[in-house]
Structures are given as structure tokens and as C-alpha cells.
Amino acid sequence: MAANEQYTIYVPDRTSPIHYPASLTVEEVRSALVGSGFTSVENAEVVMEAGNVLRFRRVQGGTKGTF
DSSP: OOGGGEEEEEOTTOOSOEEEETTSOHHHHHHHHHHTTOGGGSSOEEEEETTTEEEEEOOOOSOTTOO
16 A cells, blocks of 8 residues: 555554554544544544644643643
8 A cells, every 4th residue: 555545643642653544534533543442532633744644632731620
């Protein structure tokens, strides 16, 4: 499979990338990752970089439950 036919995906707390077909939408990739146990991407922001690279990042800021 050529490199441009798949996503290279980076998720929090994992150093090696995950590869999924580029025929999926970003939300389908997110759903598949959550279903595979990568629950950290459920509320993460996603950045699409050149070369079909998806990088999920934890949302910054917020109160994290404090009042």
C-alpha cells in the first residue's frame, strides 16, 4: 500500500504510530481508535498534517473538575 493511501496516526501516551486506511473520515478513525481501547482520543483535538498524518492531542486548558 502506498504511503498516501493510509493515515499515520499519533495518539497521546503512545510513541509509535498507528496506520488506518485513508478512505476513512477523521471521525471514523476516532471511533475506531476508541473502539480499540485508545479512549484518550475520544475528546482530543485532531490536527491533520501533510502526508495524511493525523495527530490527536489532549485538549489544553479547562478546569479539570475544579471549581
